[in-house]
Amino acid sequence: MYTQAMDLSRESSAKTATDAERAFEARIAADRKVEPQDWMPDAYRRTLVRQISQHAHSEIVGMLPEGNWVTRAPSLKRKAILLAKIQDEGGHGLYLYSAAETLGTPRSQMQQALLDGRAKYSSIFNYPTLTWADVGVIGWLVDGAAIMNQIPLCRCSYGPYARAMIRICKEESFHQRQGFESLLTMSRGTDSQLAMVQDAVNRWWWPVVMMFGPSDAESIHSAQTMKWGIKRISNDELRQKFIDATVPQAELLGITLPDPDLRWNAERGHYDHGPINWDEFWQVVNGDGPCNRERLQARRDAHERGAWVREAAAAHARKRSERAHPAAA
Numbered sequence: 561m562y563t564q565a566m567d568l569s570r571e572s573s574a575k576t577a578t579d580a581e582r583a584f585e586a587r588i589a590a591d592r593k594v595e596p597q598d599w600m601p602d603a604y605r606r607t608l609v610r611q612i613s614q615h616a617h618s619e620i621v622g623m624l625p626e627g628n629w630v631t632r633a634p635s636l637k638r639k640a641i642l643l644a645k646i647q648d649e650g651g652h653g654l655y656l657y658s659a660a661e662t663l664g665t666p667r668s669q670m671q672q673a674l675l676d677g678r679a680k681y682s683s684i685f686n687y688p689t690l691t692w693a694d695v696g697v698i699g700w701l702v703d704g705a706a707i708m709n710q711i712p713l714c715r716c717s718y719g720p721y722a723r724a725m726i727r728i729c730k731e732e733s734f735h736q737r738q739g740f741e742s743l744l745t746m747s748r749g750t751d752s753q754l755a756m757v758q759d760a761v762n763r764w765w766w767p768v769v770m771m772f773g774p775s776d777a778e779s780i781h782s783a784q785t786m787k788w789g790i791k792r793i794s795n796d797e798l799r800q801k802f803i804d805a806t807v808p809q810a811e812l813l814g815i816t817l818p819d820p821d822l823r824w825n826a827e828r829g830h831y832d833h834g835p836i837n838w839d840e841f842w843q844v845v846n847g848d849g850p851c852n853r854e855r856l857q858a859r860r861d862a863h864e865r866g867a868w869v870r871e872a873a874a875a876h877a878r879k880r881s882e883r884a885h886p887a888a889a
């Protein structure tokens with residue numbers, strides 16, 4: 561366990577805490593990484609556990625909407641790509657749970673919070689995947705938005721999180737490209753294929769725009785996480801970057817984005833967009849989206865079905881340690 565108490569000598573804990581705080585602040589100011597063994601404020605630790613575990617949950621729950629299409633992929637090639645992508649997402653989840661565990665919170669505790677419905681995960685995964693085009697749109701837009709969000713996290717002040725994000729971002733880039741390529745193939749196919757792409761984009765566009773979270777003025781955690789070097793770029797700025805990058809790609813696909821107010825603003829050098837329905841966002845975040853219950857139930861069922869694996873692994877570990885230390889057995 562990495563706790564503050566362990567790093568402090570008993571006689572001079574007050575003085576050492578002050579020194580430790582100063583060392584922490586200096587580390588952040590110098591843009592050096594904070595590592596698990598370093599002293600850190602409790603609030604910094606709690607914020608990281610919350611953010612990294614939410615991120616891990618999002619990766620794991622994010623496997624479900626696409627998993628829905630594995631058996632119905634239109635070709636062997638598309639199926640192999642989809643399987644590889646979904647496995648990547650599972651790997652991202654495991655990576656991130658490991659990064660969060662370095663902060664002293666056991667993985668089982670984080671997972672229990674997800675299963676109990678206490679932990680949050682990205683609202684986007686509570687929407688259904690109705691057609692094959694949805695799989696392409698998830699790659700293009702959902703992974704595209706995730707990259708925008710996650711590239712700055714490669715420079716996050718907490719070392720294990722920053723290092724995990726470097727690898728994850730490389731894989732997310734493959735996810736985005738395969739989605740776009742799949743949609744490009746469909747959009748150049750028959751009229752009904754193009755219509756299917758347009759329909760999927762119409763349904764996913766606004767939920768994806770919401771993925772960046774509430775406007776900076778209303779984001780309760782933003783200011784402090786920016787100060788700590790966890791977050792580097794504001795929600796609104798990231799959303800703007802994403803929209804600016806996506807509009808020309810939509811033009812290439814020959815589809816429209818479902819926002820009548822979307823237009824280039826030469827003065828700002830950015831695209832303006834219409835108002836976001838934050839009521840919908842909060843409704844989905846607070847558990848009442850189209851698939852919230854279904855997603856949680858799928859996770860609970862998987863957890864129950866995996867009980868024998870956890871038991872077998874624990875029994876195996878016990879046996880190995882008994883063999884290694886026979887006297888203690």
Ligand SMILES: [Fe+2]
Binds near residue numbers: 619648649652728732
């Ligand atoms: Fe991922």
Ligand SMILES: [Fe+2]
Binds near residue numbers: 703706731732735
């Ligand atoms: Fe991804």
